[in-house]
Amino acid sequence: MGHAIKTPAAARISRRDFLRSSATAGFGAALAGAAFGQDAPQAQPVPAPAAAKSADELRVAVIGCGAQGRVLIESMLRIPGIRIGAICDIWSYSRQYTGNYLKKYGHIAATYEDYRDLLASEKGLQAAVVATPDWVHAEHANACLRAGLPVYCEKEMSNSLDKARSMVLTARETGRLLQIGHQRRSNPRYIHAIDRLIREKKLIGRVTVDFAQWNRAKADLLGWPEKYVIDQATLDKYGYGSMTEFRNWRLYKKYGGGPMVDLGSHQIDLFSWVHGTPPKTVVASGGLDYYKDWEWYDNVMAVYEFETQEGVTRAFYQVQTTTQHGGFYETFMGDNGSLVLSEIPQRGNWAMREPHAPEWDSLAKAGLLMSETVPIQKSSTKNIYVDVRVTAEAGRWPLPIDLAKPAHQPHLENFFDAVRNGSRLNCPAELAYESCVAVLKTNEAVKARRIMEFRPEQFKA
Ligand SMILES: NC(=O)c1ccc[n+]([C@@H]2O[C@H](COP(=O)([O-])OP(=O)(O)OC[C@H]3O[C@@H](n4cnc5c(N)ncnc54)[C@H](O)[C@@H]3O)[C@@H](O)[C@H]2O)c1
Numbered sequence: 001m002g003h004a005i006k007t008p009a010a011a012r013i014s015r016r017d018f019l020r021s022s023a024t025a026g027f028g029a030a031l032a033g034a035a036f037g038q039d040a041p042q043a044q045p046v047p048a049p050a051a052a053k054s055a056d057e058l059r060v061a062v063i064g065c066g067a068q069g070r071v072l073i074e075s076m077l078r079i080p081g082i083r084i085g086a087i088c089d090i091w092s093y094s095r096q097y098t099g100n101y102l103k104k105y106g107h108i109a110a111t112y113e114d115y116r117d118l119l120a121s122e123k124g125l126q127a128a129v130v131a132t133p134d135w136v137h138a139e140h141a142n143a144c145l146r147a148g149l150p151v152y153c154e155k156e157m158s159n160s161l162d163k164a165r166s167m168v169l170t171a172r173e174t175g176r177l178l179q180i181g182h183q184r185r186s187n188p189r190y191i192h193a194i195d196r197l198i199r200e201k202k203l204i205g206r207v208t209v210d211f212a213q214w215n216r217a218k219a220d221l222l223g224w225p226e227k228y229v230i231d232q233a234t235l236d237k238y239g240y241g242s243m244t245e246f247r248n249w250r251l252y253k254k255y256g257g258g259p260m261v262d263l264g265s266h267q268i269d270l271f272s273w274v275h276g277t278p279p280k281t282v283v284a285s286g287g288l289d290y291y292k293d294w295e296w297y298d299n300v301m302a303v304y305e306f307e308t309q310e311g312v313t314r315a316f317y318q319v320q321t322t323t324q325h326g327g328f329y330e331t332f333m334g335d336n337g338s339l340v341l342s343e344i345p346q347r348g349n350w351a352m353r354e355p356h357a358p359e360w361d362s363l364a365k366a367g368l369l370m371s372e373t374v375p376i377q378k379s380s381t382k383n384i385y386v387d388v389r390v391t392a393e394a395g396r397w398p399l400p401i402d403l404a405k406p407a408h409q410p411h412l413e414n415f416f417d418a419v420r421n422g423s424r425l426n427c428p429a430e431l432a433y434e435s436c437v438a439v440l441k442t443n444e445a446v447k448a449r450r451i452m453e454f455r456p457e458q459f460k461a
Helices: 015-024 067-076 092-104 115-121 134-146 161-174 188-200 232-237 243-247 258-262 264-275 361-365 409-421 429-448
Strands: 058-063 082-088 110-112 127-130 151-153 178-180 207-215 281-287 299-308 311-320 328-334 337-341 349-353
Touching: 058 067, 058 115, 058 134, 058 409, 067 082, 067 092, 067 127, 067 409, 082 092, 082 115, 110 115, 115 134, 127 134, 127 409, 134 151, 134 161, 151 409, 161 178, 161 429, 178 409, 178 429, 188 264, 188 337, 188 349, 207 264, 258 264, 258 299, 258 429, 264 299, 264 311, 264 328, 264 429, 281 429, 299 429
Parallel strands: 058 082, 058 127, 082 110, 127 151, 151 178, 207 311
Antiparallel strands: 207 328, 281 299, 299 311, 328 337, 337 349
């Protein structure tokens, strides 16, 4: 691809506008003004607790202190015994902002532009967190693993299957832990819904169809304050064609996988979790139909087939970037009911029972569900009464679990617990590789305009 894309005037923002938006944003939200820069609900801007020193503190390095690096730091500061010892980012803005924030909470982190200098100089580290753009995950995670560090690396593992495979192999070879940031895998609401209710209790019966979507309103390209422009020699050194590409990396083929990979990676992973197996086939339609400056598809609709012990199930997925209609959520539909989930609980955190299904009251009594709430019993039209329980939406049985923490905290806790106590990772690299195959191949299916078959060995690194 040609990556000398001209910087659009719209992508630059004035220092005054920038300062205004930074001042009103939470730590994680700084500079993430446009919608395409973030794929998780922002952590609430609740102040993190001040760091307390303790003897068994883990010293952690963070490589990549952009929007997501800062969201992860915000969560890490809430976890007892974690000390951010070093940070690395090629952009002075990210280094300064993050360094100042950490100071406020008593973490004086050594600051680096190049991860190689960090690894060469910092000898007392015990773990690394990688939150750089997808195309450099393998380079950064593999170097940290080879330096002896367990690694938490953000999803998507990579925008190339070869690079993703190299991460699984390096973790295996070095014997170090590699957790990938599919944080729903550690979210107690998702674990309860999928492991306990769908898989163990068979609450919704045989799951016959899944649907998930991530719809976003149209948005401008991400910009940068003029003061923090990176000179072209430095951009070249780190492989970025221009500031526009550097800031909007997820939209270009060299650096990311577009919305299908960026957003779909979270949700396609859930289909496999529910069915206990990766998909058998995918057929997809999509295109770059709306935006002028992107390379990746701005919309994709995909249908996956899963072959389960009970038979074939189909899952429909869509990602849209020109409408936020319906937002983002996942629905699992079975012959006895359905279950709706979203990382934002107001958008999905309940089950709905089919009228013929076995009773759920005993599950509610046992605390596995909350009691049914029926929105409307009866409603009247002009002159006839309609029993809406027959024709309209069924009652909702809310799930009883709340996550009173930022969405990424339990996944980081799981990682640090594995580092400290040897507990099991919820999303080790081998498992994440399966969903990486599924989402990267979906982009290929869009291009091929035909059904793609997966062979089971394709999901193994
Ligand atoms: N799990 C989630 O919910 C979630 C949410 C958002 C983003 N992410 C993932 O987090 C990662 C980062 O995304 P983001 O939204 O923070 O992007 P971003 O562009 O806001 O931040 C990336 C940061 O990495 C820095 N960087 C780029 N190349 C580098 C290099 N070679 N060495 C060191 N630093 C470098 C940039 O300067 C920037 O500060 C991506 O992999 C993304 O998919 C995950």
